[in-house]
Amino acid sequence: MRNVYFNHDGGVDDLVSLLLLLKMPDIHLTGVSVIGADCYLEPALAASRKIIDRFGHGAQLDVAASDSRGVNPFPKEWRLDAFSLDALPILNEAGTVTTPVAAKPAHLDLIDKVQAEAGQTTLLMTGPLTDLARALAVDSSIAPKIDCLYWMGGTFDGRGNVAEPEQDGTTEWNAFWDPDAVKTVWDSQIPIQMVGLESTHQVPLTPAIRQHWATLRQHPALDFIGQGYALVPALQHFETNSTYFLWDVLTTVATEAPAIVTTKTVTSDVLTTGPGRGRTFETPDGRPVTLVTQVDHDGFFQRIDEL
Ligand code: AGV
Ligand code: CA
Numbered sequence: 001m002r003n004v005y006f007n008h009d010g011g012v013d014d015l016v017s018l019l020l021l022l023k024m025p026d027i028h029l030t031g032v033s034v035i036g037a038d039c040y041l042e043p044a045l046a047a048s049r050k051i052i053d054r055f056g057h058g059a060q061l062d063v064a065a066s067d068s069r070g071v072n073p074f075p076k077e078w079r080l081d082a083f084s085l086d087a088l089p090i091l092n093e094a095g096t097v098t099t100p101v102a103a104k105p106a107h108l109d110l111i112d113k114v115q116a117e118a119g120q121t122t123l124l125m126t127g128p129l130t131d132l133a134r135a136l137a138v139d140s141s142i143a144p145k146i147d148c149l150y151w152m153g154g155t156f157d158g159r160g161n162v163a164e165p166e167q168d169g170t171t172e173w174n175a176f177w178d179p180d181a182v183k184t185v186w187d188s189q190i191p192i193q194m195v196g197l198e199s200t201h202q203v204p205l206t207p208a209i210r211q212h213w214a215t216l217r218q219h220p221a222l223d224f225i226g227q228g229y230a231l232v233p234a235l236q237h238f239e240t241n242s243t244y245f246l247w248d249v250l251t252t253v254a255t256e257a258p259a260i261v262t263t264k265t266v267t268s269d270v271l272t273t274g275p276g277r278g279r280t281f282e283t284p285d286g287r288p289v290t291l292v293t294q295v296d297h298d299g300f301f302q303r304i305d306e307l
Pocket of ligand 2: 010013
């Protein structure tokens with residue numbers, strides 16, 4: 001069993017990732033925390049607790065709320081998805097919520113949960129890196145206890161996904177929300193596996209995959225996945241700023257099933273100021289990062305079905 005601590009930001013693919021983690025037989029989920037980045041905190045926290053109630057097989061977990069704030073906020077329309085997810089009937093059949101809210105804010109919860117394990121913990125983060133950066137500032141002795149950070153964020157091909165004024169289109173949203181946090185984590189000794197936009201482009205949400213999930217809706221987990229992905233735009237005629245990819249789900253599945261991805265080591269750094277702030281870029285004297293380059297598309301979607 002491998003220890004995993006999950007910090008996410010409440011999007012559709014973040015919450016689907018939580019569900020999949022709960023179903024992975026070889027993963028011991030040691031903690032969960034939610035940051036109000038690409039979501040509103042309250043509904044994302046509630047939905048996380050309900051997913052653990054419904055799909056956690058009695059897991060004794062609590063969910064920590066982050067009090068972190070970003071410098072470049074996410075669009076409100078995207079953040080609103082958390083309210084719809086939290087209201088899905090499949091999460092509200094019981095009418096009560098059992099999984100508690102953790103006593104401490106996310107960055108302190110992360111420290112406690114990592115220090116409580118005798119062995120190392122894998123960190124999975126599918127939103128900004130703010131809580132980890134703050135945790136390292138409070139207690140840098142967690143770094144050697146983290147065997148690897150798996151992060152959905154950044155991109156190296158210059159093709160970002162932030163369409164906002166006063167930036168140059170080269171950055172990915174999770175990095176753009178808090179560029180200084182990315183820099184802090186890059187300057188740490190924690191090994192990093194990065195799933196950036198170059199690989200997530202290979203796994204768009206499509207009408208065909210939605211149809212596939214529809215045929216499997218007798219299984220509650222796949223029903224939840226289908227209902228969740230019904231809230232967001234698929235790739236149909238052409239890609240828009242709102243087109244959905246399986247960003248976080250790819251990162252999560254690659255954590256457990258490394259065979260579905262190909263990686264290479266790049267040395268890199270991150271910009272923290274100017275119109276390119278949040279941009280991750282390759283540089284010979286930068287820190288090494290294991291970057292996912294290719295995805296076994298069919299193997300990836302098959303793994304979701306199997307769990
Ligand atoms: O940049 C991808 C990250 C992932 O962690 N998030 C969504 C995923 O959870 C931000 C984002 C980029 N484009 C989006 C996003 C979109 N069209 N809708 C919602 N969120
Ligand atoms: Ca996310």
